[in-house]
Amino acid sequence: GENVEQHPSTLSVQEGDSAVIKCTYSDSASNYFPWYKQELGKRPQLIIDIRSNVGEKKDQRIAVTLNKTAKHFSLHITETQPEDSAVYFCAASKTSGGGADGLTFGKGTHLIIQP
Amino acid sequence: EAGVAQSPRYKIIEKRQSVAFWCNPISGHATLYWYQQILGQGPKLLIQFQNNGVVDDSQLPKDRFSAERLKGVDSTLKIQPAKLEDSAVYLCASSLVIDNSPLHFGNGTRLTVT
Numbered sequence: 001g002e003n004v005e006q007h008p009s010t011l012s013v014q015e016g017d018s019a020v021i022k023c024t025y026s027d028s029a030s031n032y033f034p035w036y037k038q039e040l041g042k043r044p045q046l047i048i049d050i051r052s053n054v055g056e057k058k059d060q061r062i063a064v065t066l067n068k069t070a071k072h073f074s075l076h077i078t079e080t081q082p083e084d085s086a087v088y089f090c091a092a093s094k095t096s097g098g099g100a101d102g103l104t105f106g107k108g109t110h111l112i113i114q115p
Numbered sequence: 116e117a118g119v120a121q122s123p124r125y126k127i128i129e130k131r132q133s134v135a136f137w138c139n140p141i142s143g144h145a146t147l148y149w150y151q152q153i154l155g156q157g158p159k160l161l162i163q164f165q166n167n168g169v170v171d172d173s174q175l176p177k178d179r180f181s182a183e184r185l186k187g188v189d190s191t192l193k194i195q196p197a198k199l200e201d202s203a204v205y206l207c208a209s210s211l212v213i214d215n216s217p218l219h220f221g222n223g224t225r226l227t228v229t
Binding site for chain 2: 001004006031032034042043044045046049051089091095101102103104105106107108
């Protein structure tokens, strides 16, 4: 089955700086890569996703890049703000013609924004 | 639109007892997932339904966990008997039956087994 590795487990950055979180996946058939943000005691919420036919996607201060050859993808947050502090999870899945397989998640990155 | 509803929000039981969780997905979402999230880890898929059929239950500990989705809407997840290592948040999620349709998560049920 799919295996997703995520690094680092904890990331502390100064407010206003950029943060980068990296993930690798094992199954070359995976073609959907979402990122979720989870605040303490709350549910995971989708913040951005990318499909395997796209190399990069951007949404305001958040961007995701995908390298299919190397089987890795990254989340980039620019101009970090205190409200960006949370745990971020990457995930991967593949579609099978009738819908998506369940997501395989990484172990998460605790992002701390220092004021 | 209303989100994924789950109950109860919290549950404390003793080991060897049984427990059940309930989930009501977003209206129109035919795919429903149950995930287990142990503290400090990412969610792990337990079971995936499409309508009332099981798509994937390869990671469900079937000797103690069971799940059903009668009528293809609400779902229940049961643990019997519970073990200490079952302490976790149980998340329900739903999605449309469309390739790469985003998963929408409920707030989860936090289970503590003592």
